[in-house]
Amino acid sequence: MSGTPAPIRFGINLGFCTKRWVTPELWTGVVRERLGLDLVQFSFDLVDPMWPDAIVDRHAAEVRRAAEAAGITIHSAFIGLAHYSFNQLLHPDPAVRNYAEYWLGRAYRFAALAGIPRVGGPLGALAARLDGSEAEALDPADYAELVTRMHRLGERAAAEGLSELYVEPTPLRREWPWTIAQARQMMNDVADSAVPWRLCIDWGHATFAPLYGDVTDGMETWLRDLADVTTAVHIQQTDFAFDRHWDFTVPGKVDPVEAAALLRRTGTDTCPVFLEVFYPFEEDSRTILAALETSCARLKHALA
Numbered sequence: 075m076s077g078t079p080a081p082i083r084f085g086i087n088l089g090f091c092t093k094r095w096v097t098p099e100l101w102t103g104v105v106r107e108r109l110g111l112d113l114v115q116f117s118f119d120l121v122d123p124m125w126p127d128a129i130v131d132r133h134a135a136e137v138r139r140a141a142e143a144a145g146i147t148i149h150s151a152f153i154g155l156a157h158y159s160f161n162q163l164l165h166p167d168p169a170v171r172n173y174a175e176y177w178l179g180r181a182y183r184f185a186a187l188a189g190i191p192r193v194g195g196p197l198g199a200l201a202a203r204l205d206g207s208e209a210e211a212l213d214p215a216d217y218a219e220l221v222t223r224m225h226r227l228g229e230r231a232a233a234e235g236l237s238e239l240y241v242e243p244t245p246l247r248r249e250w251p252w253t254i255a256q257a258r259q260m261m262n263d264v265a266d267s268a269v270p271w272r273l274c275i276d277w278g279h280a281t282f283a284p285l286y287g288d289v290t291d292g293m294e295t296w297l298r299d300l301a302d303v304t305t306a307v308h309i310q311q312t313d314f315a316f317d318r319h320w321d322f323t324v325p326g327k328v329d330p331v332e333a334a335a336l337l338r339r340t341g342t343d344t345c346p347v348f349l350e351v352f353y354p355f356e357e358d359s360r361t362i363l364a365a366l367e368t369s370c371a372r373l374k375h376a377l378a
Contacts, residue, residue, distance in 0.1 A: 084348075089121060094307050124177060163220055174221050194274060220250065243257050273300055311369075
């Protein structure tokens with residue numbers, strides 16, 4: 075019908091597969107047969123890029139082969155919870171920062187071998203202070219070093235043939251960027267990167283009231299103000315009190331239909347939207363599959 079908006083591309087981040095559906099044959103089966111999806115964001119909780127080359131190469135080939143056989147597009151690969159738990163590129167020890175940069179280079183290598191054109195995630199976290207207070211700003215020298223590393227990573231990604239790198243802003247003062255202004259500054263400072271850096275905006279991150287205050291229009295503000303440098307979105311259910319990463323069987327403040335309208339209103343409806351949810355390891359797998367089926371059906375209907 076004339077005037078009907080185009081469907082918003084919808085997929086799922088594979089973080090929910092961690093320690094469960096860990097092989098390509100398993101997760102492609104879940105994604106295709108149980109959830110009815112053909113778009114995913116890979117998680118490095120399923121493959122450690124620091125494994126020896128022979129293991130990494132074999133797993134990359136298996137990921138590529140299984141995804142192609144199932145008709146699944148792997149849009150991007152994100153660092154996952156395991157690597158996120160380290161301080162990465164903002165650790166106080168320069169040797170650890172060097173290692174984190176090397177880790178990302180290895181992640182780019184795996185992605186290229188697996189046919190995944192984009193890699194990203196949060197960049198790092200500062201150490202906490204003894205008195206528990208939080209810094210209001212990143213030290214200028216630390217920020218300059220971070221930008222330098224991002225340029226080097228852009229060169230490494232270009233050498234691997236990747237097309238895009240991601241920063242995922244998080245709602246922590248110790249991580250960077252955590253405000254719209256910081257995200258804009260960072261995107262400006264790496265605008266000449268050999269491979270473009272872009273943002274993946276997360277619904278739960280942008281609506282974290284303990285940090286940002288009134289977040290009624292939090293997600294809309296992030297998307298509207300950064301639409302030109304945002305090319306992926308994470309969605310999940312949340313209550314604005316913590317970064318919940320719930321599925322949509324849990325009551326919360328995110329309505330899928332309103333979310334679709336917001337994406338179209340801000341001009342970010344051309345970005346793929348990925349359901350990103352996490353579960354306790356002791357949660358029953360059958361319960362998780364049922365909840366994911368319900369959640370994906372709701373989101374597919376709303377975004378279409």
